[in-house]
Amino acid sequence: MNLVRGVAAVTLFELRRSRTWWRSGVWALLAFFPVFIVVSLRATGADPPKEAWTFLLYALITEVTTSLGLFLWMSPAIQSELESKTWVYLAVRPYGRRVVLIGKLVTALIWSMSSSLVALTICTPIARPENPARVFGVLVVLSFLSALGRGTAYSVFAVAMPQRAMVFAFVYTLVFEYLVGWIPAVINQFTVQFHVRCLLMNWIRLEGMPSGVRLFFNDAPSWQHLVSLVAYFVLTFGLALIILESREFVSSDEG
Amino acid sequence: MIDLIHATKLYGPVIGVNDIDLRLETGAYGLLGPNGSGKTTFLNLVIGQLRPTLGRVRVFGETPWNNHDLFRRVGVCPAQEVLYANVSGFEWVEYGLKLQGIEPGRAARMAELALERTGMSDAMSRFMGGYSKGMRQRTKLAQAIAHDPELLVLDEPFNGLDPIGRHDITEFLREWRRNRSLILASHILHEVEAICPSFLLILSGRLLASGTADEMQLLMAGIPCDVVLSSDQPAELARLMIELGVVEAVRLSGDDVQVSTRDLDRFARTVPQAARRQGIAIHELRTPEDTLQSLFNTLIRLHRGELA
Structure with missing residues (x-):
């Protein structure tokens, strides 16, 4: 009960103190960037196949807006407290370390998912994919899974190397998720993106895909991808919590 | 209340505290030492934010590291400044209480009471970014006492306080120590002297002396x-x-x-x-000779080998 209350307290506090012009601006940028791209494409009169619109929405919203939101919110989670010298005030509370990390993950999910939802709500009717309601629903679920996967991965960097968390998170995203994730080999199955992408294929049944593109997906049933993702969340976040609970964070102004 | 059993804390090759063997019964203690002497490391060992590299630390008979039950019994006012600029003092103190597991309605009442006790009632709804240093110190103290801890650990609590603030906080802590325990770290002796009857003198991570002022005067016998x-x-x-x-x-x-x-x-x-x-x-x-400053200076000189 204390854990739930603590997580709720951290989440509400973080949401409360994040109401700044800067953060709101970042949120708006993330929400309206896909809108800008989709509107621009429509304005050029381009008429790609409906499957391409679906994949574009997936790429822009699930992969860019959601992931970038998590990157900006989660990777500096501990560093921001160390930098503002507020860490010790939190760490001396019962279960303080873990409720802070969980609360910050929940906050990051709320912020990035809200921008993704806004982007999806505006972009879907403009893009007019086939079966827009289904595309909307599937992309909401995939965005959430992607957000959770990225969030838990970034939490490891946040606690293991707080001072360099954003750098490592950036390299991880670029090299592992975006590069390795597209290598047609077993290694790509260790990325969040691969499983989310395959779920998109399974749930939307994109027709007319060039045969070469099929190299980047596999035929495993959806439950296998979901199990893999859940295992990924549990392992990464579990690792982050273990590191956090065992680590000494030393302030620079020891006296 | 607190036991350090040959506790040593190393930061790589740097010694934070060095083989401190000490038992503190319930009471108020001033932790004295110049900047960089190891006071904060000592306090961090006591409040469970650091683990001793060698030896053991016990607080109320328990190991403090990650000890959640113990965290409910200890209030901490660190030296670090709080930089939640767009949060009010009340919101921050209330937040700390919620993290202590106190339900929201009660947390709000307790936060108000704590801020009132530290003289922050009038400004508690303002954003902390607009607080003076003294106001932030008072708010920090409020968050430390808000959950009514048995042991209060304060690191340089007088930093940035004006004379009135110093007087108010001194009086508050004198009242506090009557029925609660207190460890107050400072490098300014007269502040500690006014509150704590017992002292721990620390330098280069080593405990030079401990006891009341009179006990420490006895140490001076025969020392130039x-x-x-x-x-x-x-x-x-x-x-x-x-x-x-x-x-x-x-x-x-x-x-x-x-x-x-x-x-x-x-x-x-x-x-x-x-x-x-x-x-x-x-x-x-x-x-x-009748001031603690002299005693302190003499012990430091003795430790450095400047006195025979």
């Missing part, structure tokens, strides 16, 4: 202490004291004669009388 005398005839006065054999070292500085003596009683008995007989006027005799 400095006395400064002002006279129109400083050279004659210096010669006289050397002839009397009551001083170990003499230094002249203008009209002042600074001497070092191991037997202050004998010095005080013999020097004024002999000077009067010789017609040497002593205008002023300054000895800081």
